[in-house]
């Protein structure tokens with residue numbers, strides 16, 4: 514797909530041209546050159562996106578300025594920090610775009626807070642019927658000092674990156690830096706497994722991020738059912754309850770992070786249920802080295818070898834080994850939105866523990882936006 518650049522008239526008013534900060538506004542954004550041909554990396558602003566509900570919570574002039582420089586399909590998030598200039602972040606543009614030349618006031622933050630409603634124990638809130646996520650930053654005495662308003666989207670087509678893996682019915686763990694698109698992929702996998710593979714899918718939706726805010730889940734998850742979690746600390750209990758009460762064939766859970774959640778995953782996998790999950794960590798190695806998360810990939814133990822064994826392996830006497838079969842037979846590192854590394858967990862972990870580079874599958878989009886899978890590659 515060809516991309517062109519266009520100057521975004523984020524703020525058209527001439528007084529800004531005399532402002533010292535003016536240079537901050539002149540950013541070139543990549544836009545889709547064809548409005549007819551839609552690819553998932555230039556997402557169309559279709560009804561499912563409902564970005565306007567997110568804009569409603571913003572102070573009116575910021576809302577207006579955003580719309581003036583409209584590139585809604587590429588908008589990732591709006592950041593409002595007390596006493597600072599309001600910012601927007603766009604896909605494919607490094608750094609912020611400032612939305613006006615005066616700082617965010619406390620009244621404006623409160624305006625946005627009132628429009629959103631209640632924040633949960635994890636300082637996150639949603640907007641009923643949408644996939645957007647609003648996260649609060651608070652001062653040490655609990656007052657609101659910042660908001661991150663992230664656009665949530667239903668992205669169809671992205672699933673092509675892993676569609677072939679889904680047919681094995683094996684559990685898959687996605688890792689990748691924040692914002693790379695893990696939750697968006699979970700949502701689409703929920704839809705494909707429930708609607709196309711006709712699986713009984715249950716999403717354990719801790720901040721209502723996958724199925725959207727409100728009691729009726731967003732259509733983006735297809736026929737998958739969603740159970741809500743009253744407090745993030747109860748996620749593991751809700752995972753087990755979902756299995757015991759609702760007979761799922763697939764459990765989908767975002768952000769596995771605690772020992773209890775790791776144990777819940779193990780127990781679910783032992784019952785033969787497919788798990789699709791995400792964990793923080795950019796690469797498989799981060800999970801191996803994380804004592805809380807490492808049991809997701811089989812756990813690591815130190816083994817002392819006899820002299821002869823050590824000699825025959827040409828290794829030290831004390832070595833690291835995988836303890837057990839992994840809970841997730843596949844780990845996918847989302848390095849970029851369209852560049853993923855797939856690990857056969859057992860093999861890759863064993864290689865990494867022996868200080869060897871594992872053989873992996875590289876999944877990426879080519880220039881025509883087709884999915885290309887390169888097998889048995891060694892990468893850094």
Ligand SMILES: Nc1ncnc2c1ncn2[C@@H]1O[C@H](COP(=O)(O)OP(=O)(O)OP(=O)(O)O)[C@@H](O)[C@H]1O
Pocket residue numbers: 553554555556588589590604663664665666668671689690691692693694695696697698850
């Ligand atoms: N394929 C895509 N096309 C367009 N936008 C996308 C795509 N994938 C994700 N996004 C957008 O990127 C932003 C981040 O996506 P998402 O929340 O899925 O990331 P994440 O990896 O789960 O982040 P975190 O770990 O912080 O929860 C969202 O605004 C989302 O709508």
